[in-house]
Amino acid sequence: MREHNQVLVLGLIQRCSPITRPELGRRSGLTKASITRIVQELVSQDLVSEVPAQGTSAGGRPATGLRMRAGVLASVGVELRIDRCAVLLRDLSGVELGRWEGRMVPGTDPVQVLSEVGQRIQALRRDCPHHVVGVGVSVGGAATDDGQGIAASLYLGWKDVDVARLLAPYLPGVPLRVLDVSRCAAQASFEYLSYQAGQQGDQLPDRSELVHLQCGIGLGAGCPGGWDTSLPPRESSLPVGHIPLDPSGPLCETCGWNGCVDSVLGFTALMRRTEDLRVSPSQDPRYMEDYCRQVAAVAADGDRRAAGVLAALADDLARAVVMIALLARPSRMTIGGWPVYLGPDFVEEVGRRVRAHQDCGSLSISVGELGDDASLVGASMIGADVGVLARLTDQAS
Known part of the structure; x- marks a missing residue:
């Protein structure tokens, strides 16, 4: 329940920022004490920061809003399609930090492709002070049930590719999840619609x-x-x-x-x-x-x-x-x-x-x-979700 509530509050901060604590309570249904505790935990994990907000608090003081903290944590999105191979480095606040794109040649050995991807990730990180918390991989094909590899891709001519193992030397200890292109694109589309609704003060979509x-x-x-x-x-x-x-x-x-x-x-x-x-x-x-x-x-x-x-x-x-x-x-x-x-x-x-x-x-x-760009951006969002969840789980243990 603790992690569920943390994820609930963090999602609202992502979509409705800058959002005040009273608004978080209204949208989440959680008590004031729960919001106070969860926000403290998220701030301590470098996930959230306080910023000035419009209006005043109940005590007449300037209102304080919450948003995703910028400049500290990042996620990586990787795209493996029949026509394109790409890497995106993205701050958890949503700011793009760097990208690389190249043409994919179908039938190329996956070990060779993922070695190139790993080197490109390292190059993007070289001048970036951010700590990478997670990686999402978008593939034109079917992911394995554990989300760690590619079961089969008719488009790429690949089968049984252990993506997590092949990228581990370049991202040691970083959690990873592989999903198909359409699922990653759906994630990006949903988050975009949710952000639009949150910024307008509307009800968030389901x-x-x-x-x-x-x-x-x-x-x-x-x-x-x-x-x-x-x-x-x-x-x-x-x-x-x-x-x-x-x-x-x-x-x-x-x-x-x-x-x-x-x-x-x-x-x-x-x-x-x-x-x-x-x-x-x-x-x-x-x-x-x-x-x-x-x-x-x-x-x-x-x-x-x-x-x-x-x-x-x-x-x-x-x-x-x-x-x-x-x-x-x-x-x-x-x-x-x-x-x-x-x-x-x-x-x-x-x-x-x-x-x-x-x-x-x-x-x-x-x-x-x-x-x-939807599937690449969506992959980076999924990488962020996987990494943040691992971070919250580690905190709880």
Whole structure:
């Protein structure tokens, strides 16, 4: 119960900062004495700091707010996708401290890739005084049940990869958790929505209400998880990428079926549909963003072919969203990845088509503001959660 209450209070501070002690009590339902004790514990762990807040306290003194302490603790996010390998170092207050991105070559030996990742983490930490508390790893594939490795990745051609062991020399003693790309992106999307609500003084969203769809080379859906790291990673993932969507669709080289979600809506399919528009991808790790912005610009200039492609994409994406919505029954869905860069009108059109379905009329659909960065940022958030929980557990023992 003690750790549960600490996590509850810390989550409110993350999303509603700067937040006063009375407001913490109101939102959490905990007593004044409990709030006082928990805040003291969090301050002693270098997790929280006091800052001036608006208004005055009950005794007429200037009000004091609480926020995540900056400049002391950090987490690492690692992303392993078919098209990109990335490392993000992030202060627990949410400030980015450094990153590295490179193109991934499918089939590359995982030992070689994770050795490069480890060296990049060390390079980012070299000029950073922060203490790293945890690591989150986002993978284009399935994580092992213990969250310490990769069970299998059809995209990368990897199987039974012990990520924790391979990164341990570069991060000795630092707790780690591996989750799939969509689950990490869902975490980032949920935290972003929660922060927006907290800053506006609104009620915070419930994790069970949201499903996030991340679109890249492949597609995956996920639900934001909580702090309970004992739950298997698959509990919050919806691996929809190879569900058949259109029997007459193109052959998927990964699963061997025609018309699965990935083959119809993956970024490779988008490029195939737009090849007549004379748009060329760059060699930058963020090539998806650049390519989609070019396609959107061609359509905005009145090109009928581009407009037709976007209409067909919106229709196919809407069918995938309806399928996920009927399976998971969320009240809200966010979409991240390449659709974000086709512009707000595209996502709005997807939402309009989804709500035309009789069972999805009330479903709220919005853009995941982090776009293609969602899974990397989400991995760093999960690393922070794992590290903070370990820190609180050590304190209790």
